Amino acid sequence: MQIRSVRPADTDALVALWEAADLTRPWNDPRKDIARKREVQAELFVVAESADGRILGSVMAGYDGHRGWMNYLATHPEARGTGVARALVEHVEHELLNLGCPKLNLQVRADNADVVEFYRHLGYGIDETVSLGKRLIAD
Template sequence: MTSIRAFALRDTESVIALWQATGLTRSWNNPHLDIQRKLTVQPELFLVAVDGEDVVGSVMGGYDGHRGWIYYLASSPQRRGQGIARDLVAAVEDLLLEMGCPKVQLMVRPGNEDVLGFYDRLGYERFDTTTTGKRLIAD
């Protein structure tokens, strides 16, 4: 039986292992630093799904006053199809709504298009946009 709760420091290595197992980590991002940074900004929007002591899912949310964002949504590959990611999305959406967030978005990297059907079923609509970015700090 899974439950969703706020991330705790003891979850760090399990969450990073989950991100690695699901292909969410990138060579240019340090997941330990990503976690440290999240814990200083809206840590209440960092959730994990657990089954007993085992971390089986994660999600990070953010809200800038204009729109919310979902990051690092992952569920254990061995537990796919059990509703873990759906429950995590619903939980972070509820928290964002409580903050007054009117809209939530997320990005899907090229090569991860298999998840688009999942987001379609949750009511997310696809946009044709170009995303740009600039690194301010080297990890």
């Protein structure tokens, strides 16, 4: 397995991966999310690729000078439990640390206990905050 930057030709495979991982939502167009991220800190948008060229996982990250953020961490269902997600998280943590990022944040849906436990196992803790959002562009 290798971790590499996302390429334009990966779009269909990424959308399929995110759908298989139940990450897509009707109000977010994943193709637009992919295109937007490829324009901003594209080096922090990576996939884990198998030796035969299949995309096994993905993660999208960013750094605003204050905090790092991680989104769309996904592992193909057939590759779960093989260390793909851990490798992607470690890759992003390393890249963000090299940029001087002091803290990495992420959001998990409140009812997704398995994913919360995965992150806790990697050393993440629940911050006592309220996540707010406002859509500026409708997809």
